[in-house]
Amino acid sequence: QVQLVESGGGLVQPGGSLRLSCAASGSIFISHYTMGWYRQAPGKQRELVAGIYSSGNTNYADSVKGRFTISRDNAKNIVYLQMNSLKPEDTAVYYCIGGDPPRYWGQGTQVTVSS
Numbered sequence: 001q002v003q004l005v006e007s008g009g010g011l012v013q014p015g016g017s018l019r020l021s022c023a024a025s026g027s028i029f030i031s032h033y034t035m036g037w038y039r040q041a042p043g044k045q046r047e048l049v050a051g052i053y054s055s056g057n058t059n060y061a062d063s064v065k066g067r068f069t070i071s072r073d074n075a076k077n078i079v080y081l082q083m084n085s086l087k088p089e090d091t092a093v094y095y096c097i098g099g100d101p102p103r104y105w106g107q108g109t110q111v112t113v114s115s
Contacts, residue, residue, distance in 0.1 A: 002026040009109030022096030034100035039092035
């Protein structure tokens with residue numbers, strides 16, 4: 001059974017930073033999978049924020065390029081999303097995913113950017 005467990009969300013002021021973590025367990029080795037982060041804001045569709053492929057290549061939504069960085073620690077089986085220069089429009093529930101198209105989903109972690 002595969003589990004993806006996110007952590008690191010919370011309330012932050014505009015311009016601040018957060019780092020999300022996604023711990024993968026079960027029969028999934030993140031180095032073999034496309035891993036990524038989606039988000040869903042109230043009243044909006046879920047959207048891809050960032051992805052990292054088994055090759056190590058990454059891709060980002062235009063709205064977060066230059067501000068967010070996805071990375072992974074293969075030894076710990078953890079995927080990270082470093083979020084800098086946060087804006088109120090980044091407020092959403094952030095989900096960790098595994099697979100392309102996504103096959104596994106975490107339960108989500110709330111990120112709120114507000115003064």
